[in-house]
Amino acid sequence: MVGEVEASAVRSGERRLDGDKARRIIQAMRKSVGQRGAAASTFDRVAREAGVSRGLLHYYFGSKERLLAEVVRHDCEVRLEQLDKRLAGATTVEDVVKALVEQLEAFLGEDPENQAVIYELLSASRRSPEIRAELAQLYRRWRDHLAQALREKEEQGVLRLAGDPEAVASVLYALADGMGIQLLADPDWDSSKVFEFGMRMLRDLLAAPA
Incomplete structure (x- = not known):
């Protein structure tokens, strides 16, 4: 019966990913990848942790790769929503700096399992198109x-970007990724001076001389 339902879902291209069970499965996969790595996060293990049948994972996602991809999409939506909320009321450069720093601190302050998901998926991506x-x-x-978001703030007169908005955004994410990787690898690293220097770089990128 599960196979028939799964086949029907595949033919129709439908997956009810907004359901409570689907969300539990996504959370269980995130936790498993963070604790054990992507390779060890089997459907059997994730199904047990989510409290559902293995067949249900196949019904919703079809493959482990699709489930991992759904974890990535879910995390993306959550972080973008958080960023929008932090930037919404920013009316000065310092407001924007504060919002971006809070976004980074929130990510770095999360459970290390959540950070590990991104880096585990980077490794898994070498084997999965x-x-x-x-x-x-x-x-x-x-x-x-x-x-x-930066372009809109510049148009509002809040910022004066040091470069193209896409280039500035790419550099900011590169800085954040680099800090995240180093702190994940060395949790005892005293990054305070590096963080202060990064803050100065951030201000330079957002408030270029006229």
Whole structure:
């Protein structure tokens, strides 16, 4: 019966990913990848942790690669929503700096399992074109979304960007990724001086001389 339902869903292209069980599966996969890595996060293990049948994972997602891709998409939506909320009321350069720093601190302050998901998927993407495509789309969305937000702030007279909005957004994400990787690899690293220097670079990027 599960096979018939799954086949029907595949033919119609429908997946009810907004359901509670689908969300539980996504959360269970994120936790498993963070704790054990992508390779060890099997459908059997994830199904047990989500409290659902293995067949249901196949019904919703079809493959482990598609489930991992859904984890990436979900995380992307959450972080973009958080960024929008932080930037919404920014009326000065310092407001924007504060919003971006809070966004980075929130990510770095999360459970290390959540950070590990991105880096695990980067590794898994070398073997899976589907995951690689999803990660590429993820980074494109992050860059484009931040670039548009910076462009709007510049048009409002809040900022004077040191370069093209897409280039500035790419540099900001590169800085954030670099800090994240180093802190994940060395949690005891005293990054305070580096963080202060990064703040100065951030202000230079957002408030270029006239």
